[in-house]
Amino acid sequence: MGIALITGASSGIGREFARQLKRDYGIEGFWLVARRADRMEALAKELDIKARIIPADLCTDEGVNAVRTALCEEKPAIRVLINAAGFGRFGAHDQISEEDTARMIDLNCKALVLITHMALPYMERGGQIIEMGSGSCFTPLPNFNVYAASKSFVLHYTKALYYEVKKYGVSATAFCPGFVHTEFLDAAGTDKAVNRPKKTKPLLRVEPVVRGCLRAARKGKKMYVTNWYTKLQHMLFKILPDGILSRLWLGMQINAEDEK
Template sequence: MKIAIITGASSGMGKEFVKQIASSEVLDEIWVIARREDRLNEMRQEISPKVRPVALDLLKKDSIHAIKQLLEEEKPEVKILVNSAGFGKYGTYRDLSDDEIDNMVDLNCKTLIHMTYACLPYMKEKDRIIMLGSSSAFQPLPEFNLYASTKVFVVHFSRALNIELKNRGISVTSVCPGYVRTEFFDVAKDTKNPDTCKNFKPMYEPEDVIKKALKDSVKGKDMSVLGLHVKLLRLTSKLLPHSFIMKSWMKVK
């Protein structure tokens, strides 16, 4: 049995990955993982009968164990793994609760590692891993510090893992979008200081970001970047001092 596994699948980027993978890939099942079981069941009706809801809260330690157990029972080939689960919060150290800090690090980083390592024994040559990074990983971002820092980890982890898996023929692509029109901002601005960041331009559409991400993953690229603005941001973050970039960010955020 050949499958795709997509975390954070109930909304936003994760849901768009489900839509496009269902329409473009020849698979037996698409395992969609998220907390909201009702939304996952709706996706089976809306998108494809191949969608298999797996309702789990990945912040709970026993969820990864449940995934490992399911993989051991089914013994599928994981053709595509998409680690899309994650969230961000705007604000400084004064604005984040202990739970928000722990959950952001755990979901964006630790869960991504454990999901990846759980699936690797079930992957073969030409199978692909897609990690949801962010253009915020290109430079330090005051007042969006913790989220951006978790995405630095995602990008570095993904690119190094891509090299480690070369001998197995498995590719790892880190997707680094700019601002994308999803529910992300509703969560990100729900803090003690919701006015920390206001300038969300340019705004990209999730279908365009995911379309390019899937193409880049097929090509074996270790990073997928959509849009001239984001590409310029990546370039300037390499060429200009980060102190200058951070000062500019504080003026336009």
């Protein structure tokens, strides 16, 4: 069986994918990509696997090229590709730095697409690609705008890719969870950003959402939306105009006035 190539493997959802792929699917070979090599080494030790660890900042060309070089050198058979590296920032367009805005697009969209394309020639028949979308990918979200738009991109990209790669016996699944208990919300500024959501809890547990996604990917589903609440949101997003949805979402945020 081929390897699993996982970006964002140092934390949260990516790390949990590695755990379940080893435990429940018997995958032995792993390529783990993220910036924090020490975390990935600890994961490899915990899982007792021989992993190729690729420390890389995927917001940069050098980081993406580190994955490309490793693929060209080793030409591995890939069973599962998971693009889980990603981050978001709460705040309006003028509250998020230009650098963070660009990095969100570079990581969530550009790196995800380039790594998918460079990995595809090495995918085994029967292989699976899982791309990290989000429950926020279904509608425009003021003050979470660039993040939500980046995940919309991932959703559309993955749904089209699904049809492109079908002929190679490969499936592509967009994974769209609600808020999950990982380091994501801290990095997004849940405690400090102006215009952050008032309520993000209860958070979903990472184990069941990853388990559900792997099951959906194995069945060849184009998209996996997690729990009933995110499914309900998805349905409402389809039927309500985005003007109403945007106002509802804004009403769920803390803003500068609330904090006075």
